[in-house]
Amino acid sequence: MSLTHEFQEDFSSRGAMDNVLSIGGAKGARHAASAIVREAQPDVLAAGNLGVTLSLSRNKTLFEEGEKADYSYRVISGAVRLCKLLPDGRRQISDFCLPGDTFGFIAEESYTLTAEAVEDTVLVRYSRQTVGEACKSFPATSERVLAEVLRELSSAKSHLIMLGRQTARERIASFLLMVLDRQPADKYCDTRVYLPMGRQDIADYLGLTIETVSRAISELRRSGIVRALSTREILIRDVDALSEISSGCA
Amino acid sequence: MSLTHEFQEDFSSRGAMDNVLSIGGAKGARHAASAIVREAQPDVLAAGNLGVTLSLSRNKTLFEEGEKADYSYRVISGAVRLCKLLPDGRRQISDFCLPGDTFGFIAEESYTLTAEAVEDTVLVRYSRQTVGEACKSFPATSERVLAEVLRELSSAKSHLIMLGRQTARERIASFLLMVLDRQPADKYCDTRVYLPMGRQDIADYLGLTIETVSRAISELRRSGIVRALSTREILIRDVDALSEISSGCA
């Protein structure tokens, strides 16, 4: 298996920066950046065999909130959901990690959220100690980690306005555009969205119920803005209309 | 003016860590950590005169979303709100920055949110370039920055479940406990909360309307869990009850 190879390719294709706090060209689609910027400084995480590859089948838990945090991870294929649970079972998904994304960098002793596989998933695992040492010795690695965390932070803040101030219709529109934007550039045509997660996951990401998600998608379908190729595959027929809805203009 | 002095004291009193990705004792109250851990490695940002002190009066804008991001900031006194706006004026506050907090570390070219003074505020400003250079030369500075960003990320993720899955009553309870927790240890007694922000700011932080915030606080007052000393000063009479409400157990 050339998983290690695949991983390296993926990692080194993502942009590094000459200054952590002024990264250029990081806007727009995550994958759009890949082609533009190239590795400039040595990054042991990217180059070395510091990580261990592992796979996780659908709905299996990788780690739970409160568990001692010894590792961070990078998604190779599949998808992982990060979520928090309330005592009574209410769930909020804070992020879907897709191929190329890293997660599990935290300041606390223990994980502050739970990580589960949305579908069958392959990951690379790094021990916290290894990452810490690599960060000390290699500024490029340290910058890479910071950049990843900053990206996650920026995404969380967009998520906040969605949950706090957008209607169900607007959240669905934003969600579809987000998944479209994060879709690997090569895969599918540029208006076809593959959703690795089920309706309950979407609901828990958007702070809605499964029924409301279903109804909102049906409504977009009825108004001709999207077409459902299957439950998990949606063709966006009018991206502009969707953008207008997502920004509250429509 | 001994503002620079005040700043140094504040900065060096916050915990550093021997390994970025395994910081111990960072749980609980932010200010609780201050007394425990002490600076171990040189951190130029803490030691040097790299920042410029400036003040900002109530409701003035420090920077706006989309503006070129040349600086990051640290709050000395007062409070800053970070928010996003939708085209039609809806607003979501993602964070209140209190004395000791830093903000403005981002991966993008431009700020992704707007920063405004909640009340008259004193800040220290660092140029992005300076911070970037300091990060390269001093691992301790780099670690400090990462730790700050990780703290912000963790806070954003807690905020998400609040907006996505908690009721108005639960959000208010969580909010009061959060402000209580972040209150400087010395100031006031440990059940007295001073709110630097008005009701509209609270509403925009919690994803509610001003009326709902007001009603929820009144209800807590009627049930004897809190007492209002003034609009902006609230005495918590039953912290446990408030905790139970915030975690959805009540």
Add this chain to the structure above:
DNA sequence: CGAAAGGTTGATGTTGATCAAATAAAGTGG
């Protein structure tokens, strides 16, 4: 083929938003 899981649609209920008015607090100029 039949069971189980996932998704859609409909009827009804509840929480929080909206609209409206009263009250309280904070400024402002005399």
Add this chain to the structure above:
DNA sequence: CCACTTTATTTGATCAACATCAACCTTTCG
């Protein structure tokens, strides 16, 4: 310091969006 204006907060009445409850349909898989 007071009358007056402006702004912030509270309270009440009504409404709408989304949740809940329930049934039906569709897909998946043994």
